[in-house]
Amino acid sequence: MKKKPHLSTVLGCMLAAVLAVTLAACGGSPSPSGSSAQEPDTSTTDDYALVEDGKLTMISNFYFPPFVSMSAENGGDFEGFDVDVYKAVCDKLGLEPNILPSVQFDTIVPTIKQGGKADVSIGAVTITDERLEEVDMTDPYMDSNQAIVVKKGATATDVDTLNVAGTQVAVQSGTTGESWVKENLPNATCVPLDDIIQCLTGLQSGLYNAVVCDLPVAQYEIKIAYSDLEVTTEIPTGEQYGIVVSKDNPGLTEKINQALKDLEDDGTMDQLEQKWFGTTL
Structure with a gap:
């Protein structure tokens, strides 16, 4: 047979239980002064x-x-x-x-x-x-357009005169310039190269008849290194980087x-x- 607990023991247990409930209702641990009890805004975490x-x-x-x-x-x-x-x-x-x-x-x-x-x-x-x-x-x-670049003094300088069989138009492979040439100069030969420097150097040496590339790049390169080339047509593609x-x-x-x-x-x-x-x- 189990021995009955003493009355003082029972009262002590009841008091402890009441205190535990009271502390839980108060939140357990204090919040910093002025802070909110709301969940943190997850949009401010670096979730990447x-x-x-x-x-x-x-x-x-x-x-x-x-x-x-x-x-x-x-x-x-x-x-x-x-x-x-x-x-x-x-x-x-x-x-x-x-x-x-x-x-x-x-x-x-x-x-x-x-x-x-x-x-x-x-x-x-x-x-x-x-x-x-x-x-x-x-x-x-940044916004940008494409450009047709040719050697100064060239006779084929625009879409109509370049869009003929035998014309070699250099572009950087995988660019929107390449896509534009294939769509708008179907009779010319599109020549994809590794980079725009190869394109412009090839145009300068006479390997190609024209280059199609981003207008800001064409203007910059002509200014600093390719003074014998010129932009003859700005193509309003309305691109954005x-x-x-x-x-x-x-x-x-x-x-x-x-x-x-x-x-x-x-x-x-x-x-x-x-x-x-x-x-x-």
């Missing part, structure tokens, strides 16, 4: 993955000045308008820049889609429906969009445009 912790890893084709290139004066360091934009985005996100060696332009979208090598790509990449089927792209940060991000990383796209907005609002984008183009675009 990175190839390397603390770093925003970027790939690009670094033969597309003035957007992305390698400086001969600074030991081959990366430079350009888009390099500066990328580094400013890194600063806004509190991440360290991590730029990988140059890749072919037409491998960029597949690489970002596959994941595991780079988080983003920036380098005058036009936002297109085809690319958006494979990857995410940020809000646009964006930063390439994996579809599996929507949180990163969101954070970069906010960073781009902040860079626009605080005047950084205007400063970088002045630095690289001599004007705001």
Whole structure:
């Protein structure tokens, strides 16, 4: 037979139970002064993955000045308008820049889609429906058009005179310039090359009759290195550049969009445009 507990023991147990309920009702642990009991706002958390912790890893084709290139004066360091934009985005996100060696332009979208090598790509990449089927792209940060470039004194200088059999039109492989030539100059031969420097040098030496490329690139290169070439036609394609991000990383796209907005609002984008183009675009 079990021994009955003493009355004082019973009263002690009842008092302990009442105190426990009272403490639970008060929340158990105190909240900081002025804080709310609501759940934290998950939109402010860094809900994205990175190839390397603390770093925003970027790939690009670094033969597309003035957007992305390698400086001969600074030991081959990366430079350009888009390099500066990328580094400013890194600063806004509190991440360290991590730029990988140059890749072919037409491998960029597949690489970002596959994941595991780079988080983003920036380098005058036009936002297109085809690319958006494979990857995410940020809000646009610059507008652009295409351009027809020929040697000064050339007789074939526009769509009508170039769109004939035997005409060789050089483009950078995988670009919107290549797509435009195939659609609008079907009678000419489209010659895809690895980078825009090869295109312009080939045009200069007489290998090709024309080059189709992004207008800001054409204007920049003619000014600094190819004075015997000229833009004869500005093609109003109405393109917009964006930063390439994996579809599996929507949180990163969101954070970069906010960073781009902040860079626009605080005047950084205007400063970088002045630095690289001599004007705001």
